[in-house]
Amino acid sequence: MQGNEAVAYGALDAGVNFFAGYPITPSTEVAEILAAELPKRGGVFVQMEDEIASICAITGASLAGAKALTATSGPGFSLMQEGIGFAKITETPCVVVNVQRLGPSTGMPTSPAQGDIMQAKWGSHGDSPSIVLYPDSVKESYELTIRAVNLAEKYRTCVILLMDEVIGHMRESVRLPDMANVRVINRIKPTVPPHWYKHYDENQKYLSPLASYGEGYRFHVTGLTHDAHGFPTNKSGEAAEMMEACGRKISYNMRDLVQIESRDMEDAKIAIFTAGITARAAKAAIAMARHEGIKVGLLRPLTIWPFPDDAVRKMLRDVDTVIVPELNQGQMIHEIRRLTKDKSDGDVIPIQRVNGQLITPNDILRKIKEVC
Amino acid sequence: MDKSYEIRLSGSGGQGLILAGIILARAAVIDKHKVTQTQSYGPESRGGYSRADVIISDREIYFPEATNFNCLLALTQEACDKYLFDLRETGILIIDTTFVKNLALAADNTYELPFTEIAMDKLGSPISTNVLSLAFLVKVTGIVSEKALETSIRESVKPAFVDLNLKAMKLGFDLAKNYGK
Incomplete structure (x- = not known):
């Protein structure tokens, strides 16, 4: 099995049912496989016009309840940065797979590099929490894709899976775990009546329930600094609260997040x-x-x-x-x-x-x- | 298999070397070995350089690229010049004399055959040079079983090309059997 193939099947086994992307070497196989497999399982595959649209599409799909993922490489990852920041500030679960190639710019499309380590954390402007996973084998590509989707759902953020070109394209003999042993995490849904729902519930730490559009819950989504209902705010107190809550998701949960x-x-x-x-x-x-x-x-x-x-x-x-x-x-x-x-x-x-x-x-x- | 066995298949883009690598890797999986297969190629789909590495072992394979080959297949002069010096002293060198005209170093175990010409003569096109030379390699090295190679070819190539490739495989086995005679 190939590394990119493992990512695609990991995504499917984690419950991903929406992919929007723009094919790029050396990540193309992820899109290729999901284009064939998602429709068979009732999922949606959209080939977008570019990577900016791709990140926006998966963020939107996630707000409508989908488990959403995209895959790209350096040049596309650069284009996605603003959208990644939007997914983070709106606390929308999604996963971006970046199969790195040598950059900057077009660089060497078929050659390996690990140049996006800092971009994966600091690529988007402003302080933002970052969860970035990095596999070293085909088997681990499968496992960490599932983990990336799980962490995105659990922490309501955009999780990055960084891959190396060589691992994306490498074939290795692997034995995938029995699906019965694969742990899949789904986002928590609100149980309160719609008029009580807060899109960002400060009392619930990171496990703030997430309603989907179309379920009767009203909420507002904006890239502006927002209050608990999602409406824009310029009050310094509310802004600080929002920023700190995003930071706490990471700092309070290091033991869950760090794997070595x-x-x-x-x-x-x-x-x-x-x-x-x-x-x-x-x-x-x-x-x-x-x-x-x-x-x-x-x-x-x-x-x-x-x-x-x-x-x-x-x-x-x-x-x-x-x-x-x-x-x-x-x-x-x-x-x-x-x-x-x-x-x-x-x-x-x-x-x-x-x-x-x-x-x-x-x-x-x-x-x-x-x-x- | 006590130690890992490193094979590099090299030539230019379009010669089917990565497919040959996939076929060999799959055959090794069928024989229940651990295996990694990596590749390196230029951005062009034809021309340029292309290589596929296959490492076969019964233990965990750490580094997935071949660095010190037990066997090198070179289908172009350029590939042969570039990789020859990374062949182990006891390693097996297989070259396609259709394109490889000069050997910078005489390896002890060198097999020279015009694989591309043979494919054109006996199979009507150079398209299955990859499987022809791979079958030769498998017979010479014994690294995977002939049965596993056949199964792997059936699983790896498009249905319309199975017969042609199996014919190429048999021809490769025969060439190895009769080599030097």
């Missing part, structure tokens, strides 16, 4: 911190280094935003050196440096590449040997 793979870290003197396809190279490098008796381990975030601060602080205390391989000119590494406080914390060393080629196990092994 820790491998061979118990006795490690050197740690490799990386996500996605570069973690696959790291795993191979660690196996080779361990074979030679070098104590090296891997810390891999499956959720890159919110950033796993606590786990990274512990790693910095425990090891002498942290190596951060990434297919960009330095993005994730700054988050680790941000958390380096004490002199006794480990050194943070980059491996960076932006030529369309992967960082290989040998590249990482060489760096391990340089520092040990």
